[in-house]
Amino acid sequence: MAFLIAMKANANSHQPSVYRNQNTLIRAIFHKASHPRKVLCVALDYAKQKHLALICDGNGDVLKAPFPVDNNSAGIAFLIEQITATAQRRKIPKDQIFLGGEDEASYVANFTAALRKEGYLVLRVNAYEAKESRENLLASTDSLDLLGIAKTLLARRAQNTSTSQTTNPVYAELRELNRTRRSLVRQKTAASNRIHALADQLFPGFLDLSKSSLTPFTNASLFLMKDRFSAPEIARRRPSALTKTLRTHLVHHPEETASQLITLAQKALPPQPHRTPSLQRSLTATVDLYQCLDRNAHELKIQAALTLATTPYALLTSIPGIGFVLASGLAGELGEPSQLRKLDSLCAYAGIVPRTHQSGGPDSAALQSHPSPRCNHILKDWTVQSSQKIQLYGPPELKDRIKQWNANGQHGIFAGARRYLRLVRTLVLNVIPYLSPEGRAQNPDSAQLAASAQQTWTVLQQKWRAIPGHRQLLLDEDHPIGAWRRVLKEVHGIHLPETL
CATH class of the missing domain: 1.10.287 (Helix Hairpins)
Incomplete structure (x- = not known):
């Protein structure tokens, strides 16, 4: 789809921006349009029976005042009709139109899915940010909320849903x-x-x-x-x-x-x-x-484990202490590897970094406080649980590092969680399992690499044998674990046995 291509092109740009948290899809739309007037923004205030919609251009000028939209097939057809008519009058192409509303409840999931099926980009807006964008903070009505949503969208402060940023349904299923x-x-x-x-x-x-x-x-x-x-x-x-x-x-x-x-x-x-x-x-x-x-x-x-085996996140189970429950939970919350954020953004999203306040000039020390409650609490749960399991059952080098953090007066579990997310990005993006320090040295000899690979293969087999059909899952070369085993054999001449 056009907006996905635009997003990838924008993501590949390494030019720094002061607007780090702006949505890349909306930025790409504004970049493509010759003028903000050639951008169409549709704000939606969701409700169980009848939504409220507003259409404006990129400057915020209202093109169609708020109007009701039924939460059914007829409502979808009516909304598309209004969007199409407004876009035709302004000569705005479809790939310069985006819609958005607050976090999707279960009763609007089918509604937004139908819009995406018609080729529209549908984003979600944080309800707190939409509230802060309202000009009237003393009252709350559907019309005022709708204006706050529209202003937040035009400020490009929106998040991609798991459906809008990937064509792979596996991660939504895992979630x-x-x-x-x-x-x-x-x-x-x-x-x-x-x-x-x-x-x-x-x-x-x-x-x-x-x-x-x-x-x-x-x-x-x-x-x-x-x-x-x-x-x-x-x-x-x-x-x-x-x-x-x-x-x-x-x-x-x-x-x-x-x-x-x-x-x-x-x-x-x-x-x-x-x-x-x-x-x-x-x-x-x-x-x-x-x-x-x-x-x-x-x-x-069991079903989550079978689904996990088809994704690069299955390689996380090569880390001692990390099973398929923790790995699949993390995969469902993080989504497709190609869309992973940078490490600092991931840690903030998971709520495992402290708040920082620094003022009084560059020589003044920064003050840190508790982490922000505005995070993905489920992702935080999976990440912190993983760090705790690594502390108990993980590889010696990671366990010792957590002990050292605790001895230094740091929060060892949270520091371990941040280190774990860094490890997740490395393993998932490179589609490799966790190897012992000897196996991942800069120039390991064949014996060290073979011993490390055999150790990792043993860990994987011991964990996955609880899943029906685990042997086929591990040996299937179309899956990441089987592909890694094939690479070891073809490139390094290391043959890993099919069974222990």
């Missing part, structure tokens, strides 16, 4: 899968907390491994809590029947565990008899909910 799974995992945690509250009343100590000898929330634990679960009822069970149940659910040492459970139940303080039925029904329903959430979260994780 949806991981955000949905993240929500399910949070709901699962809430359900487990409710299970604890109910089980502590029905059978105190059951979910304490040191007391019951049964690992909480395993299949055996959940099975027992779903049916006739209370301290008196567990105490009355025959040891042989309880042992058989535990053995069926693959509990180690079922005889000892059954004896320990019955002894604990006999000593436990039971609930009041009139409360037991309602507590049991509540616990059964909550356990069912927990299992449903757990099953669906697992299925989403």
Whole structure:
């Protein structure tokens, strides 16, 4: 598409600008137009049933006053008709037209997708910036909000959506899968907390491994809590029947565990008899909910991993401590590698850099405070989690660096998160995995490179074997990991075995 080509041409320009945060697509449109009057801006104030639209030129002169647009197919046709009529009167080509509104809610996703399908550039505006652009800060109406959106668009302060800046739908799919799974995992945690509250009343100590000898929330634990679960009822069970149940659910040492459970139940303080039925029904329903959430979260994780394997972000799993959950979550938030921002912008977007204030001349020291809350909080979560995992299970050189930062009084996890984003850009843009220091030296000999590659290949196989069809995923030369393996064989003569 024309606007994508313009964006790439603009992105390839290394000429510095004082407007670092201006949208490159809008800048390219203004650059192409002979005059701001030859640019058409359509501001949209989204609503569930009926949007409000305003059409103006690049100077901000209103060409069509605010008018309503239905959130359906007829509304799409009507809006395009109005845009086309206005553009024809002004002789403005389609590639010099752009639309924008505040962050897209779920009920406008199909609306904006239909506009993009018709070949229009649709951008999103930060709601806070649109509010600050309003001339009247004491009142808020749809018309005032619309003017703020239009002013923000004309100031070129807009962001590209994942759909507008790439033709690859994989990253939007990863974003949806991981955000949905993240929500399910949070709901699962809430359900487990409710299970604890109910089980502590029905059978105190059951979910304490040191007391019951049964690992909480395993299949055996959940099975027992779903049916006739209370301290008196567990105490009355025959040891042989309880042992058989535990053995069926693959509990180690079922005889000892059954004896320990019955002894604990006999000593436990039971609930009041009139409360037991309602507590049991509540616990059964909550356990069912927990299992449903757990099953669906697992299925989403598998699907996200299968999708991740087709992208360069799969190579992040070569870093010890980084699994496909963290890698796919990061891939969904960052998007296509060719559109990755510079490192400082990425860190600011992830909310892992402190605010800085410096005044009083060049000799005055800068003061730093807490990071800004205006960031991608989900990306921040994935990035900080990755840094924490690297601190625990990462390669020695990265773990030692985090320890050194902590010893120097720095925030080691945040510093590690910034280092991790730098590593992400390097691996993803160059489509290479993480190698040991010996393997990535300037001129490593063949033995060092082979040993380092074998070590990385072992890490990849150990992580991906939990995914169905992992062998084909790793060996497929159309995927980044398989392509790297082929390059090692063809260029360096290093053959990595298909299996461990």
